[in-house]
Amino acid sequence: MKRPRILIDVDGPMADFVAPALEAIFQVTGRRFKASDHVNGWDLFSGLGLSDDETKEVFHTMQVPGLCLGIPTVDGAREGIEELRKVADVWAVTSPFGGEHWMHERDAWLVKNLGFHKDDVLHVRAAAKHGVYGNVLIEDKVDTLRAWQAAWPTEMPVLFELSYNKNEGWSGAAVDNWPSLVARVTSYLIGDHPKVRESRCTHIDVTGMCPWCSGT
Numbered sequence: 001m002k003r004p005r006i007l008i009d010v011d012g013p014m015a016d017f018v019a020p021a022l023e024a025i026f027q028v029t030g031r032r033f034k035a036s037d038h039v040n041g042w043d044l045f046s047g048l049g050l051s052d053d054e055t056k057e058v059f060h061t062m063q064v065p066g067l068c069l070g071i072p073t074v075d076g077a078r079e080g081i082e083e084l085r086k087v088a089d090v091w092a093v094t095s096p097f098g099g100e101h102w103m104h105e106r107d108a109w110l111v112k113n114l115g116f117h118k119d120d121v122l123h124v125r126a127a128a129k130h131g132v133y134g135n136v137l138i139e140d141k142v143d144t145l146r147a148w149q150a151a152w153p154t155e156m157p158v159l160f161e162l163s164y165n166k167n168e169g170w171s172g173a174a175v176d177n178w179p180s181l182v183a184r185v186t187s188y189l190i191g192d193h194p195k196v197r198e199s200r201c202t203h204i205d206v207t208g209m210c211p212w213c214s215g216t
């Protein structure tokens with residue numbers, strides 16, 4: 001039988017993108033923000049009151065060699081990813097920020113910090129993530145979860161809850177730390193497996209095979 005497939009977003013669930021963004025904002029504007037105090041909306045830059053020119057300058061500041069490679073790992077992600085790999089294939093699905101260095105540094109970051117193989121890293125812009133099939137999608141962007149849920153209604157989208165996405169009206173599965181994420185996803189894939197398999201065998205994935213029973 002084919003293993004289930006977990007798709008996981010990188011910035012938010014695994015990489016603390018907010019930390020270098022706040023540092024770049026400080027460099028450009030001289031204004032110092034703390035994630036816990038100020039980051040409460042999806043669009044970090046406009047949410048913190050940056051003008052269009054300041055935002056452009058912050059982006060420019062962040063598109064330098066080494067920035068993506070130096071982003072801190074979210075607490076518990078390394079151990080959690082290892083746990084998820086015991087029950088499923090795990091693919092990183094990440095939207096490139098931009099600049100000449102981002103994509104290859106993102107690959108290297110995932111290999112070095114979280115043990116990914118480059119073949120399991122998909123660079124897909126947020127607006128197209130709903131085109132990627134998996135049994136679970138873990139994401140911090142509610143719009144992306146909704147589009148993916150509409151495309152794959154029998155699968156499970158999970159919100160990785162952070163200060164900036166808490167109030168966006170998501171009513172599906174949500175977790176705010178890695179131990180809870182591992183418990184929720186593994187119980188879905190393993191604990192409920194017979195029931196889930198029964199309900200899934202009527203569909204096939206992009207390979208033409210049902211990932212749960214290997215039938216077509």
Ligand SMILES: [Mg+2]
Nearest residue numbers: 009011012140
């Ligand atoms: Mg994200």
